[in-house]
Amino acid sequence: MSLDKPYLDVPGTTVFDADMSRLGYHLNQFCMSLMKAENRVRFKANERGYLDEWPMSEEQKQAVMARDLNRCIELGGNIYFLAKIGATDGKSYQQMAGSMTGMSEEEYRKMMVGGGRSIEGNRYIGEKK
Amino acid sequence: MAHISASVYTSHVPAVGAALDLGKTGEPYWQAVFKGYDFSRQWLKDHKPDVIFLVYNDHANAFSLDIIPTFAIGTAPEFAVADEGWGPRPVPKVIGHPKLAAHIAQSVIQDDFDLTIVNKMDLDHGLTVPLSLMCGQPKAWPCPVIPFAVNVVQYPVPSGRRCYMLGKAIRKAIESYDEPLKVQVWGTGGMSHQLQGPRAGLINKEWDKAFLDRLIAEPEKLAAMPHIDYVREAGSEGIELVMWLIARGAMEDASGGKPPSVRHRFYHVPASNTAVGHLILENS
Numbered sequence: 580m581s582l583d584k585p586y587l588d589v590p591g592t593t594v595f596d597a598d599m600s601r602l603g604y605h606l607n608q609f610c611m612s613l614m615k616a617e618n619r620v621r622f623k624a625n626e627r628g629y630l631d632e633w634p635m636s637e638e639q640k641q642a643v644m645a646r647d648l649n650r651c652i653e654l655g656g657n658i659y660f661l662a663k664i665g666a667t668d669g670k671s672y673q674q675m676a677g678s679m680t681g682m683s684e685e686e687y688r689k690m691m692v693g694g695g696r697s698i699e700g701n702r703y704i705g706e707k708k
Numbered sequence: 709m710a711h712i713s714a715s716v717y718t719s720h721v722p723a724v725g726a727a728l729d730l731g732k733t734g735e736p737y738w739q740a741v742f743k744g745y746d747f748s749r750q751w752l753k754d755h756k757p758d759v760i761f762l763v764y765n766d767h768a769n770a771f772s773l774d775i776i777p778t779f780a781i782g783t784a785p786e787f788a789v790a791d792e793g794w795g796p797r798p799v800p801k802v803i804g805h806p807k808l809a810a811h812i813a814q815s816v817i818q819d820d821f822d823l824t825i826v827n828k829m830d831l832d833h834g835l836t837v838p839l840s841l842m843c844g845q846p847k848a849w850p851c852p853v854i855p856f857a858v859n860v861v862q863y864p865v866p867s868g869r870r871c872y873m874l875g876k877a878i879r880k881a882i883e884s885y886d887e888p889l890k891v892q893v894w895g896t897g898g899m900s901h902q903l904q905g906p907r908a909g910l911i912n913k914e915w916d917k918a919f920l921d922r923l924i925a926e927p928e929k930l931a932a933m934p935h936i937d938y939v940r941e942a943g944s945e946g947i948e949l950v951m952w953l954i955a956r957g958a959m960e961d962a963s964g965g966k967p968p969s970v971r972h973r974f975y976h977v978p979a980s981n982t983a984v985g986h987l988i989l990e991n992s
Contacts, residue, residue, distance in 0.1 A: 585936040586863075591907030592944050596863040604773055611772045614793055649905060658904040658945075659768040659861055666793025672722060674981045676908040687909060692737075692979040695900075695911025702940050 590704045595657045609633045610660040619667045631689020631706070649679050709883040710808070713757060713966070715955040716748070716894040717987040719843055720764060722833040723868060723980035725797050728840050741984055744974035745841045751971060751988060752842050752850070758889040759805050760853045761878065762813075763954045764834035764896045765860045767792070770826075776862055777824035779874065780854035781816075782831075783809040790830035799836050799845075803811075806919070808885055812854070815881035821874050831855055838896045841986075850857065859949045860897065866976040871950045872931035875957020895955030897948025899975075900941070901982035902963040911983050919949060920985060924970055927956045947984075959991060966992045 587593040593599065600607075609630065612618045622629040630640040642650035643664065651661055658675070665675040677687030690696060700706055727738045769790040771777065787802040813825050820947040835855055843850055859865055866874075875893070882891050899919065902910040919942075931953050938947040961967045969988035977983045 586939050589940050592902065592939070593905055594863050594873040594939060594944060595861065597837070600862050602772060607768070607773050611768065614769070616789055633894060652904055657768070657861060663793045671980070672903060676903045677982050679908050680906055690909055690979060693982070694977050695909065696909040698910060698912040698915070698941060701907055701910060
């Protein structure tokens, strides 16, 4: 019997469950390695070479090099792990979160100051706004 | 005997720590957040506990995907501040209380909660930001802290009901400790926020305010709320709020005593991506 996953119909959201975690194990562990200053330096000097030291899929490596966080998440990445890439690039959580929304940094910041993204129309996939 | 005097609830937004550490607290954006804690800093000085039992979550710092404990209690004499990738926060190291922590672990495990016991772990913003909000920028934290980490990163996280019941077991453990210690239990994380995907930036003020109302008045009913309601209504990272139910379950009324009094309540949007909520409840 398959597991109940009631969260699959939440729009624009990937819940990091055991299946995603299995898919993203090496991607996320690569991110953890960036907590060491010397690894951050090595990664910045040769991203492709550093990534090739990890048994990640080619899609995962491409997503990391493109800094495409939505794609990273689709491939099993989790935001708290991916944040280590952001830290290496000198990005804040707000810059990283904003980069996944299709908005500019300034637009996203303004939305947050204005009270954030409304829940109305954002509860279910296909819901009318 | 030891007793629980009060519980404190607060968000632990990392940008709040950065604002403090980089001297941005005077900016209007951050003033609006910090003014909600003016009362709390004075209150903590006036009601200084002997130990803080601090419920928080690690954000892929002490725990990678190699080991994912659902509930982990820190039993070490001291804990270092984690380098989360931006360098460690310039805040004091955390002094633990190994004797009380070991006592709680033994009692709570015998009450059917299978804790992971951790003698070495670095502490991230989940624990240090609440201390900064409540204590400002001291040279040393005002008292020993027992770190209690909850997995809210990999789904499924523990249920609200499980957290509430665990709070009761923690209360029973603390009240059976021989020394006359005054203990506060803090629950941290939340409120509504989502840090990932096209729905990032989600905030749900009405839901957050109702959560605060219900946490005060009907915590047991609130504890029955399923995970999906947190995810759908408060964002994928809003699920951190289950941790508040551990602190709430440790209050007197959860074990048949009198309801707590509300000493302070604060709510503000935004701090970075997140709605900031804060409560102080005192036992009678």
